[in-house]
Amino acid sequence: MEGVIDLELWQMISAYIFVIILLFIVKARGISREKEIIISSVRMTLQLILTGYILVYLFNYSNPLYTIVVIGLMEAFAIYTVFKRTKSKLSIPLKKIIAIAMLFGTLSSLFYFLLVVIKITPWYDNRYFIPIAGMLIGNSMTGISLGVTKLVDDIYQQRHLVESALMLGATPKAAVKDIVDKAFDSAILPTINSMVGMGIVFLPGMMTGQILSGTSPVTAIKYQIAIMLGILGSVSLTVILFLQLGYKTFFNEESQLVLPE
Amino acid sequence: MFLFINVKFKDILDIDKLHIHRHKVTSIVGPSGSGKTTLLRLLNKLNPFDSGDIFYNDQSLKDIPSIALRRNIVMLPQAPPIFEGSIKDNLLIGLKFSEQPLASDQQLMNMLKLVQLNKDMNEGTHNLSGGEKQRLALARVLLMAPEVLLLDEPSSALDEDTELVIINALVNYTKQNNKTLIMVTHSKKIANQFSDEIIEIKNGSVINHEEG
Numbered sequence: 001m002e003g004v005i006d007l008e009l010w011q012m013i014s015a016y017i018f019v020i021i022l023l024f025i026v027k028a029r030g031i032s033r034e035k036e037i038i039i040s041s042v043r044m045t046l047q048l049i050l051t052g053y054i055l056v057y058l059f060n061y062s063n064p065l066y067t068i069v070v071i072g073l074m075e076a077f078a079i080y081t082v083f084k085r086t087k088s089k090l091s092i093p094l095k096k097i098i099a100i101a102m103l104f105g106t107l108s109s110l111f112y113f114l115l116v117v118i119k120i121t122p123w124y125d126n127r128y129f130i131p132i133a134g135m136l137i138g139n140s141m142t143g144i145s146l147g148v149t150k151l152v153d154d155i156y157q158q159r160h161l162v163e164s165a166l167m168l169g170a171t172p173k174a175a176v177k178d179i180v181d182k183a184f185d186s187a188i189l190p191t192i193n194s195m196v197g198m199g200i201v202f203l204p205g206m207m208t209g210q211i212l213s214g215t216s217p218v219t220a221i222k223y224q225i226a227i228m229l230g231i232l233g234s235v236s237l238t239v240i241l242f243l244q245l246g247y248k249t250f251f252n253e254e255s256q257l258v259l260p261e
Numbered sequence: 262m263f264l265f266i267n268v269k270f271k272d273i274l275d276i277d278k279l280h281i282h283r284h285k286v287t288s289i290v291g292p293s294g295s296g297k298t299t300l301l302r303l304l305n306k307l308n309p310f311d312s313g314d315i316f317y318n319d320q321s322l323k324d325i326p327s328i329a330l331r332r333n334i335v336m337l338p339q340a341p342p343i344f345e346g347s348i349k350d351n352l353l354i355g356l357k358f359s360e361q362p363l364a365s366d367q368q369l370m371n372m373l374k375l376v377q378l379n380k381d382m383n384e385g386t387h388n389l390s391g392g393e394k395q396r397l398a399l400a401r402v403l404l405m406a407p408e409v410l411l412l413d414e415p416s417s418a419l420d421e422d423t424e425l426v427i428i429n430a431l432v433n434y435t436k437q438n439n440k441t442l443i444m445v446t447h448s449k450k451i452a453n454q455f456s457d458e459i460i461e462i463k464n465g466s467v468i469n470h471e472e473g
Contacts, residue, residue: 161342167305168405169332169359178345255327256307 004213016041058126067124071110071133075103078141085145088152091260093249097242098148105238106133106140113230135206135227136234139191143235144242147187151243154179155250156259163257172251180243187239191232198228262409262441263304267313273299274310274465281458282472286432286442288452291462297445298339300462301411304443305336332359336411339445340418341398343389348373349382351397355405364404372400375430377423391418396427403434410435412444416451424448428455 019041026033058066079099083090090098110133114120120128155162158179165175198204199221203211206227210220252258262283265276274296281287289297302308303315306327315322322330335355344354352369356362364372369382376396380389389397395418402410415431416424432455435442446452452459461469 160338160340161344163307164338164342165344165354165358166307167331167336167338168355168401169328169335171328174358252309254306254309256309 055126055130058130062122062124062126064122064124067126067129070126070130071107074133074137075106078102078106078137081141082145082148086148086152088149088156089260090148090152091249094148094152094246097245097249098144101238101242101245102137102140102144105144105241106137106234109140109230109234109237110136112233113226117226117230131206132227132230136230139231140234140238143187143191143239146190147183147239147242148246150183150186151179151246154182155247159257159259166255166257172248172255172257176247176250180247184239184243188236191235195228195232198224204228262318264316264319265313266316268303268310268315269312270296270299270303270308270310272465274303276300276313276465276467279460279467279470281441281443281460283441284436284439285457286435286455287444287458287460288456289443289445289460289462290447290449290452291468295462296465297462298413299465301336301413301443301445304409305334305411306330307336332361332405333407334409334411335359335402335405335407337398337402337413337415339413341395343386343394343397347383347385348378348380348389348397351386352382352401352404355401359405361405368404372404375403375434376400377426377430392420392423395419399427399431403431406438407440409441409443412442414445414447417447424451 019037022037023034026037058070079102082098082102083095111123113132113136114128115123118128118132123129155176162175162179166172194204204224207217207220207224210223211217250257250259263279263281265279267278268274268276289300291297299308303310304317304322306322306325317325317330317334344351346354349366349369352372353363356364366382373380373382376399378393378396378400380393386394386397395415399412399415402412410431412431416427419427428451431442434440457472459469459471460467
């Protein structure tokens, strides 16, 4: 197996031709997105360079404390991103539920995956811990963001239907069952779609990376299957935890619908 | 049956004392925004009142679990939403929500006949007119056979002739089955013709109570 082709600086710079092409296209079509494209390209570059150096350091100096700090930062950033991404107004109790669901859903899936499926030793081996945590947390973050938006929007839009169900003697759980089911569906759908297209429509990033770095495709596929199942588990657990606890924040102890204006 | 003592809710309702009797048809009348719907919502425990107390059969509403109460005191809002599914699904949903045994097809057909909704139960609800939807929602509530019916303008989407027929059927149903009916109506004519008691509300307070 040949080693990976390292990219020289000029090769890296030549890849920015795609950004320049895009800038020409949006300029020619009068789509005023130049600023966002430049900022996001620069931001992506700086973030990844910084991450690269941090990872080099962390891989060389594996230490449980570093691992805990990194996972804490990843979780905090992911939770903050969910709050920012959701356009709907989020109450304080709902924000707490999002944080609890993210922490419990992703960490339990992560530790199960690392300690039972892959069996890494020591448990804080950053070469495994950080990339896998990133994938589980990132995908769960996307799933829960979709779930939060759908749940909150639908409860506001269908408040008369929910209240009508309460008038007919429904429990809050029964009154929002359809809304919760649809929120779960919309949260989990991107993960299911990506599983369906995987290997046929596209080669997933982790697998591509492993193959490029010289790993046997068979090993890369085994990892990819395992990580996809891990992602599915993490997203499902995070979203279901959020939904099961989250809908309750829209009702008080008298089973009355309480919507902050 | 219901007794209001010094009940205040925001600046919408302020009732010193009000008694609504069992097995009667009581109409609540008054101008728009006078607090009629809020009164029904308090009886259904959809809103908490700020002060005072409401008693149902001598028990404070605060001491009765909301869900159990709503299964016995069912409210129909003014523009009742229709749930996804067929007419039959909509008829059965109240029984499902309140965890009661489901009705037979024959019982469902009898109920549709009572509200004069001449439709196939398995049809969808998209083509129903506003008045038909209102009658379907009414049938849904009646199927639950609650002790108390709280109806907010139950005939607002009906033409005058259908309104008279439906209210008449509703009142007969209430009397025959020993139920209590409390309805908000904009029509003084309906109130005078069908009610045992009329409560008139203005600016959140009871200004007249005609007891039969």
